Amino acid sequence: MTEYIATNADTPLARTGAIKLHDEAGFAGMRKAGRLVAEILDAVTPHVVPGVTTQELDDFIHKMIVDAGAVPATLGYRGYTHSSCISINHVVCHGIPSDRQIKDGDIVNIDVTPIVDGWHGDSSRMYLAGNVPLKARRLVEVTYDCLMLGIEQAKPGNHLGDVSHAIQQHAERHRYGVVRDFCGHGVGQLFHDAPEVVHVGRPGTGPELRPGMIFTIEPMINIGRADVKLLDDGWTAVTRDRSLSAQFEHSIGITEDGCEIFTTSPKGYTKPPYD
16 A cells, blocks of 8 residues: 655655655755756757767766756766766667767757755756657657656546556557656655656556655657666666667656646757757
8 A cells, every 4th residue: 555654854864665745845945956957958958969979968967067056966876977867869768978979860868867955856858969860850759748648647636557558658659669667756855766657557556646746757768669778887778679769857746736847948948859
């Protein structure tokens, strides 16, 4: 049976398996953290071009986080040594910044999580580098639509299965594979907390959505099969069939009558191309 716990200043930060129900102070903290990550993802947009290295993008992101007085959540997390994850083409998630140059036609996911006053703002977006083929653009568009269809189902009285089903149904309607190996998660003063937010499921199943819940929705959609594998670096996940993969992520909070997206773009960027 799902356990829920109302949070306050004295609530332990440890992950206990219970789903935290945050108060207005928690929502305020997430708005501030979400605003910063959205500003960073906006600001990096003109730099995602053929010829730039993923390390140069990571350096740009690191500077923005630190200049804002925040802390990169991924830097030092389980030994990770960068301030973002940058995943190109068939990399599903957790791509490690390096001297690799982005090429014309690449699709790129950038995932960033700054910690602002103890709260984690977690979000990722897709970017198109140069002249991207229609097939890849279509994948990116459908993946964004999967995210937003899932968010439409994020409201009190629904279940996480309703969110998952909306994502799965839309992706599979386009004959895409929905990654099972990675999922969304509770977020707040912890980077990863309960509940796990899988992106496939049946309506009416899973934990009930209640006001105060805060979590990410972050579908990873493949043009080919859903299967992934982990590279020897221990971080980079790629599609087994080398097909393209795309991902979008928002952090949201369940309200009394729906949900609030904390990581909406201040510039109005939704899905690329960003004008």
